Amino acid sequence: MGVLREVVEGDLPAFHEYECDREAAAMAAFPSRDRDAFMAHWAKTLANDSALTMAIVSDGKVAGNIGCWEADGHRFVGYWIGREFWGRGLATQALAELVGMVEARPLYAHVVKSNVASIRVLEKNGFVEVGRHTADDGIEELILELRR
Numbered sequence: 001m002g003v004l005r006e007v008v009e010g011d012l013p014a015f016h017e018y019e020c021d022r023e024a025a026a027m028a029a030f031p032s033r034d035r036d037a038f039m040a041h042w043a044k045t046l047a048n049d050s051a052l053t054m055a056i057v058s059d060g061k062v063a064g065n066i067g068c069w070e071a072d073g074h075r076f077v078g079y080w081i082g083r084e085f086w087g088r089g090l091a092t093q094a095l096a097e098l099v100g101m102v103e104a105r106p107l108y109a110h111v112v113k114s115n116v117a118s119i120r121v122l123e124k125n126g127f128v129e130v131g132r133h134t135a136d137d138g139i140e141e142l143i144l145e146l147r148r
């Protein structure tokens with residue numbers, strides 16, 4: 001049985017709570033947004049017909065989200081799992097399902113060099129490192145690609 005389903009408006013408070021988790025935000029090197037900015041971002045995301053955004057569910061609970069979108073002529077994937085759901089293989093399973101739903105290749109992911117768990121999730125799904133860059137904020141990211 002899969003872990004993905006369509007996002008519903010009732011998922012957004014859980015998504016925001018997970019993004020506001022300091023440990024998760026530090027691991028992802030992604031600043032948490034206040035509620036209004038977060039909701040505006042999600043309204044735009046859900047209205048984007050070229051993006052695929054799914055909720056990740058575990059035992060009937062919203063565990064996080066995953067998506068695939070186009071930017072700068074490339075298709076990217078990204079995900080966020082609530083800390084209480086870490087270590088269960090949900091991100092790996094969710095990414096496998098998403099990759100199976102998206103025919104476009106190559107797919108790309110940017111991940112902070114220090115986020116070993118997320119790098120492993122990507123590698124388990126066939127992504128390989130194709131580059132590195134340092135963002136304007138000085139954080140080093142790896143660029144991973146899925147070709148097949």
